[in-house]
Amino acid sequence: MPLLKVENLKTYYRVRGSWFSPAKYLRAVDDVSFELEAGETLGLVGESGCGKSTLGRTIIKLEKQSGGRVSIGGKDITDLTGTELRKARSGFQMIFQDPYGSLNPRMTVFSALDEVLSIHSKLAAPARAKRIVELLEMVGLSAEQMHRYPHQFSGGQRQRVGIARALAVGPGLIVADEPVSALDVSVQAQIINLLIEIQKKTNVAFLFIAHDLAVVEHISRRIMVMYLGKIVESGLSQEVTGNTRHPYTKALLSAVPVIDPVTRRSRIILPGDVPSPMNPPSGCPFHPRCPLAREKCRNEAPQLLPVKDGDAHLSACFFHDEVIKMG
Amino acid sequence: MAMLDVKDLSVDFLVEGRKLPAVSNASFSVEKGEILALVGESGCGKSVSCMALARLVPEPPGVYSGGSITFHHEDKTYDVLSLDKKNLREFRRHRISYIFQEPSASLNPVFRVGEQIAESIYLRGDVEDEATARKEIISVLKQVGIAEPEQKMLCYPHELSGGMQQRIMIAMALASKPDLLVADEPTTALDVTIQAQILELLREIRGKSGMSIILVTHNLGIVADMADNVVVMYAGHVVECATAKTIMQEPLHPYTRALISAVPRLQHQTEKLSTIPGNVPSPANYPGGCRFFGRCQLADTLTADKQALCISTIPEIQEKRKGHSCRCHYSK
Ligand SMILES: Nc1ncnc2c1ncn2[C@@H]1O[C@H](COP(=O)(O)OP(=O)(O)O)[C@@H](O)[C@H]1O
Ligand SMILES: Nc1ncnc2c1ncn2[C@@H]1O[C@H](COP(=O)(O)OP(=O)(O)O)[C@@H](O)[C@H]1O
Ligand code: SF4
Numbered sequence: 097m098p099l100l101k102v103e104n105l106k107t108y109y110r111v112r113g114s115w116f117s118p119a120k121y122l123r124a125v126d127d128v129s130f131e132l133e134a135g136e137t138l139g140l141v142g143e144s145g146c147g148k149s150t151l152g153r154t155i156i157k158l159e160k161q162s163g164g165r166v167s168i169g170g171k172d173i174t175d176l177t178g179t180e181l182r183k184a185r186s187g188f189q190m191i192f193q194d195p196y197g198s199l200n201p202r203m204t205v206f207s208a209l210d211e212v213l214s215i216h217s218k219l220a221a222p223a224r225a226k227r228i229v230e231l232l233e234m235v236g237l238s239a240e241q242m243h244r245y246p247h248q249f250s251g252g253q254r255q256r257v258g259i260a261r262a263l264a265v266g267p268g269l270i271v272a273d274e275p276v277s278a279l280d281v282s283v284q285a286q287i288i289n290l291l292i293e294i295q296k297k298t299n300v301a302f303l304f305i306a307h308d309l310a311v312v313e314h315i316s317r318r319i320m321v322m323y324l325g326k327i328v329e330s331g332l333s334q335e336v337t338g339n340t341r342h343p344y345t346k347a348l349l350s351a352v353p354v355i356d357p358v359t360r361r362s363r364i365i366l367p368g369d370v371p372s373p374m375n376p377p378s379g380c381p382f383h384p385r386c387p388l389a390r391e392k393c394r395n396e397a398p399q400l401l402p403v404k405d406g407d408a409h410l411s412a413c414f415f416h417d418e419v420i421k422m423g
Numbered sequence: 424m425a426m427l428d429v430k431d432l433s434v435d436f437l438v439e440g441r442k443l444p445a446v447s448n449a450s451f452s453v454e455k456g457e458i459l460a461l462v463g464e465s466g467c468g469k470s471v472s473c474m475a476l477a478r479l480v481p482e483p484p485g486v487y488s489g490g491s492i493t494f495h496h497e498d499k500t501y502d503v504l505s506l507d508k509k510n511l512r513e514f515r516r517h518r519i520s521y522i523f524q525e526p527s528a529s530l531n532p533v534f535r536v537g538e539q540i541a542e543s544i545y546l547r548g549d550v551e552d553e554a555t556a557r558k559e560i561i562s563v564l565k566q567v568g569i570a571e572p573e574q575k576m577l578c579y580p581h582e583l584s585g586g587m588q589q590r591i592m593i594a595m596a597l598a599s600k601p602d603l604l605v606a607d608e609p610t611t612a613l614d615v616t617i618q619a620q621i622l623e624l625l626r627e628i629r630g631k632s633g634m635s636i637i638l639v640t641h642n643l644g645i646v647a648d649m650a651d652n653v654v655v656m657y658a659g660h661v662v663e664c665a666t667a668k669t670i671m672q673e674p675l676h677p678y679t680r681a682l683i684s685a686v687p688r689l690q691h692q693t694e695k696l697s698t699i700p701g702n703v704p705s706p707a708n709y710p711g712g713c714r715f716f717g718r719c720q721l722a723d724t725l726t727a728d729k730q731a732l733c734i735s736t737i738p739e740i741q742e743k744r745k746g747h748s749c750r751c752h753y754s755k
């Protein structure tokens with residue numbers, strides 16, 4: 097049984113119309129299904145505005161779904177509210193790009209962690225203090241730093257505090273929303289190694305959101321690529337990056353500036369920006385920017401299907417076997 | 424003779440009675456048509472070095488405490504740090520333009536983008552009538568890849584996407600026809616796809632107009648992709664300078680080596696990324712000797728009496744091979 101099962105999840109935002117046109121719906125997440133095993137990392141990539149954060153937030157119930165179901169550890173959490181939801185929350189946590197925004201500036205690290213532990217655990221004060229020291233140690237901070245305030249830490253250290261807080265209640269799943277995007281490479285590498293190490297120790301599963309494909313590939317066993325609220329490709333990391341089956345993934349890969357001249361690919365420059373999810377294009381939503389687009393793509397919407405029968409590698413492109421030739 | 428020559432530049436900030444060194448004895452140069460990359464972690468002095476080039480570091484708290492910045496244009500020489508007001512204004516208008524990470528740093532929210540580009544054109548002083556300016560606005564908008572320029576020039580900044588605003592800012596910088604474009608992390612906040620568009624654009628501009636570009640970035644992939652030469656900065660010091668190819672393939676300084684090996688690479692699955700332990704010290708806490716000591720892996724392999732030199736003495740930057748200099752007592 098998978099740890100996380102997401103079925104046909106939809107999150108629509110109601111956007112107010114002007115006084116002569118009715119309200120419209122923005123389909124931020126549009127019929128997404130996938131599974132995640134315990135102890136596994138699943139990477140989620142796509143340009144900004146594609147719906148990555150909304151998907152992550154909907155799964156852990158920070159955003160209300162418009163349809164579909166989410167179960168964690170076999171328990172359907174879709175309709176939980178009140179006390180039941182609060183209880184379930186210790187099973188899933190989130191870490192953010194800017195831990196500063198999610199930490200209370202007037203609380204020391206110790207009080208922030210102590211608060212989380214007193215809400216979600218039955219530990220008495222001395223046991224909580226012991227656990228806090230353990231958590232800080234796990235994220236590479238020293239016990240003497242626990243009486244500091246968030247502004248007294250560097251960006252990388254604050255991210256460690258954010259991770260410690262997410263780990264405090266021993267969750268099975270952490271949604272990590274761009275946790276290293278704002279960090280320098282050197283510090284980014286420290287945090288990535290830390291996440292991998294923590295996963296080995298605690299068997300926590302990560303839904304790891306990032307826009308840097310090299311980072312995502314490094315940390316993830318599997319990758320999902322999202323475009324305009326839909327998953328357009330998914331599979332094992334080395335399949336998605338090495339045997340790419342969607343032109344959008346291919347374009348994202350070719351846009352990553354690489355160090356080694358040997359692996360430098362010919363660049364596919366995508367024209368324009370992501371279209372507004374308010375008015376998604378007809379047919380395949382990627383067709384206005386797709387170098388392989390043709391008549392059929394303008395009229396029919398491709399489904400996310402196995403590349404070969406029974407394959408775990410999925411693509412939502414009619415012409416996925418032509419992607420290999422894209423250079 | 425290089426177009427821009429920075430020699431032993433030092434910039435300090437006076438904060439609460441203390442003098443904090445943001446840039447110390449930095450030297451580098453830029454040739455006409457060259458793309459020079461400035462790399463290093465945040466806080467290493469990249470932006471301050473760039474701002475200093477047009478004397479844009481606010482004084483106070485900033486103090487230009489040493490060195491020189493010399494700029495050549497045809498037979499004119501600008502000694503930037505000692506220009507009078509009039510010549511400094513002329514230098515800023517005609518020789519150098521900046522683009523920043525945040526378009527909001529350059530775009531004024533209450534003016535239409537067309538008006539803002541016109542401003543750059545008029546400031547040049549060679550265009551006075553509206554019709555010519557309008558033609559030029561449209562052409563520069565086309566150059567930065569904006570479709571429907573006649574319509575877009577009438578938009579206010581907030582009506583455009585982040586990538587589009589970035590292009591408008593570049594258009595403004597280009598409209599002033601500078602000799603040197605300073606791009607301070609111009610794509611850090613953008614998606615890789617939009618980043619690729621902007622970098623392609625910068626490359627094209629350099630190719631067409633022969634403009635020189637200083638590109639500040641912490642992304643070594645961008646350096647490898649774009650730069651002719653590289654200056655690596657650490658804690659206010661220039662620690663290594665060479666061609667981009669040399670920096671990527673035979674880096675000498677332990678800091679440069681560490682930076683390069685911390686980058687995750689596509690299809691290079693290694694179990695563990697190498698990291699640089701700790702953080703860049705802040706100027707108030709710079710060690711007395713080599714500023715990289717404490718994070719340096721090379722120093723960790725040295726005997727205590729060799730380390731003593733790292734601790735006591737700031738290494739001089741030295742040319743170790745032709746066109747390749749490095750600031751370290753012990754690198755080969
Ligand atoms: N609270 C909200 N109300 C209305 N639209 C929203 C809201 N949050 C996000 N959106 C829209 O949903 C889409 C997906 O956003 P997001 O999930 O933040 O994307 P990503 O994380 O991939 O950048 C975007 O078009 C965004 O503007
Ligand atoms: N206005 C200022 N007042 C005081 N210190 C400053 C100011 N601007 C920059 N600094 C300091 O100068 C150093 C170099 O900063 P900066 O050039 O912005 O670094 P980078 O661009 O490499 O990230 C940093 O330690 C920074 O805190
Ligand atoms: S279905 Fe057509 S438009 Fe969509 S990704 Fe495939 S080729 Fe491109």
Ligand code: SF4
Nearest residue numbers: 713716719733751752
């Ligand atoms: S001088 Fe010493 S501490 Fe500094 S970089 Fe060289 S070996 Fe490392």
Ligand SMILES: [Mg+2]
Nearest residue numbers: 148149150273
């Ligand atoms: Mg997001």
Ligand SMILES: [Mg+2]
Nearest residue numbers: 469470471607
């Ligand atoms: Mg900077």
